[in-house]
Amino acid sequence: MHKGLALVESLALCFFAVYLLQLGWSVLSCSWQAKQQSGEYIRRSYDVVHKFDGMRRFDDFSGFPKLSTNTYVDNVLVNIDNDQNFKNARENATLLMLVRNRELEGALKSMRSLEDRFNRQYQYDWTFLNDVPFDNDFIEATTAMASGKTQYGLIPSEEWDRPDWINETVFETSLQLMNEKGVIYGGSKSYRNMCRFNSGYFFRQELLLNYDYYFRVEPDVEYFCDFPYDPFKVMREQRKKYGFVISMYEYEDTIPTLWDAVEEFMEEYPELIDFDTNSFDFITDSGLVGKNTPIIDSNSRYNLCHFWSNFEIADLRFFRSERYIKFFEFLDSKGGFYYERWGDAPVHSIGVALLMRRDEIIHFDELGYYHIPFSTCPSSNLMRIAQRCVCDPDIDENIDVRLNSCLMRWWKNGSGKFFMKHT
Numbered sequence: 001m002h003k004g005l006a007l008v009e010s011l012a013l014c015f016f017a018v019y020l021l022q023l024g025w026s027v028l029s030c031s032w033q034a035k036q037q038s039g040e041y042i043r044r045s046y047d048v049v050h051k052f053d054g055m056r057r058f059d060d061f062s063g064f065p066k067l068s069t070n071t072y073v074d075n076v077l078v079n080i081d082n083d084q085n086f087k088n089a090r091e092n093a094t095l096l097m098l099v100r101n102r103e104l105e106g107a108l109k110s111m112r113s114l115e116d117r118f119n120r121q122y123q124y125d126w127t128f129l130n131d132v133p134f135d136n137d138f139i140e141a142t143t144a145m146a147s148g149k150t151q152y153g154l155i156p157s158e159e160w161d162r163p164d165w166i167n168e169t170v171f172e173t174s175l176q177l178m179n180e181k182g183v184i185y186g187g188s189k190s191y192r193n194m195c196r197f198n199s200g201y202f203f204r205q206e207l208l209l210n211y212d213y214y215f216r217v218e219p220d221v222e223y224f225c226d227f228p229y230d231p232f233k234v235m236r237e238q239r240k241k242y243g244f245v246i247s248m249y250e251y252e253d254t255i256p257t258l259w260d261a262v263e264e265f266m267e268e269y270p271e272l273i274d275f276d277t278n279s280f281d282f283i284t285d286s287g288l289v290g291k292n293t294p295i296i297d298s299n300s301r302y303n304l305c306h307f308w309s310n311f312e313i314a315d316l317r318f319f320r321s322e323r324y325i326k327f328f329e330f331l332d333s334k335g336g337f338y339y340e341r342w343g344d345a346p347v348h349s350i351g352v353a354l355l356m357r358r359d360e361i362i363h364f365d366e367l368g369y370y371h372i373p374f375s376t377c378p379s380s381n382l383m384r385i386a387q388r389c390v391c392d393p394d395i396d397e398n399i400d401v402r403l404n405s406c407l408m409r410w411w412k413n414g415s416g417k418f419f420m421k422h423t
């Protein structure tokens, strides 16, 4: 009886010992595997980092790659000397946002993105405009987000509100009709004020009078890539006056008679238009797009192509010029900003296409950007890596070379297509 019990006990001990050995072995092998694995990760990430050593730009433009942060307080992340150099190299320019108090969160998102991707090094001033006074919360939060100075302007009501000479009955009827038709912002009065202001008055605001260039920013946009240069500097050095990233077709329902007015303008002021050097062909070319039939039909000679003006880097001196003011005032006198819903995008674009030389317009190929519902993203993988882009060029929203984009028409009729280089 005792012997049997002892046998069972020693058997149990044996099993237990084997179990302990197995447990010990699996713990050891697991940690060995984990160690191997993490060693492998380290090797791989080292390879990845150094694979791109040759093409990352450790130069005066982009400085050293930074950690992904939006903080300005940690000295470790900021090379003070470098910042001073960037600051000293600034152009006479401002970042510009027309915005409502209630859009604060979207404004901060856009600011954070642009600061992170570009402005934290240059610290350009931010100028905010509004048709009503900015509230304290807005001023406080945007000032805290900006790396540069901030300034806030109140738009005079005569430069924002509907002028007296607009016929109330015609206006109200048109609003109702466009609304019923489902035209985007067709029933909005304030949207029309905004479009007219952006077409003809933003550049006359007192706060902007001392600047040469502006960079238009809207709430809720995103910049996908580190800027590989200061776009303002590029504008000045290359004598550019208008810069864009996305170009597309306008909704014809918003501008049924805009082109008629433009034709009248061209007849009245032929001396202002040089068809040999301007980009008239860009806005009138209706040929095939590559091998494809255009997907947008137009009822006039205007092919509806325009630069998407929510992103715009331009020379204020062009907009303040007599020829642009004449152009705006001629269009304005037709009442189409109110009787129809003329947008600032086609108005700027047609003005730029008619009155500027085509080599004064620049397509910023390298700047990834998103404004609902479209984006642009550099198509070169090397460039996306070098500029730390967070975007996928293959998604549907990326409009660059899709049929609803006018970029190919710009390559064909504007200043051509230049292939990007990486060093």
Ligand SMILES: Nc1nc2c(ncn2[C@@H]2O[C@H](COP(=O)(O)OP(=O)(O)OP(=O)(O)O)[C@@H](O)[C@H]2O)c(=O)[nH]1
Residues within 6 Å of the ligand: 097, 098, 099, 100, 103, 129, 130, 131, 132, 190, 191, 194, 217, 218, 219, 310, 372
């Ligand atoms: N202060 C002020 N700013 C406005 C008003 N309406 C529009 N804006 C600003 O003008 C710019 C264009 O207006 P959006 O509403 O963005 O127009 P959109 O880009 O055509 O359309 P979505 O962005 O798709 O809504 C943005 O920066 C707005 O913040 C307004 O009534 N007052």
Ligand SMILES: [Mg+2]
Residues within 6 Å of the ligand: 218, 310, 371
């Ligand atoms: Mg917008």
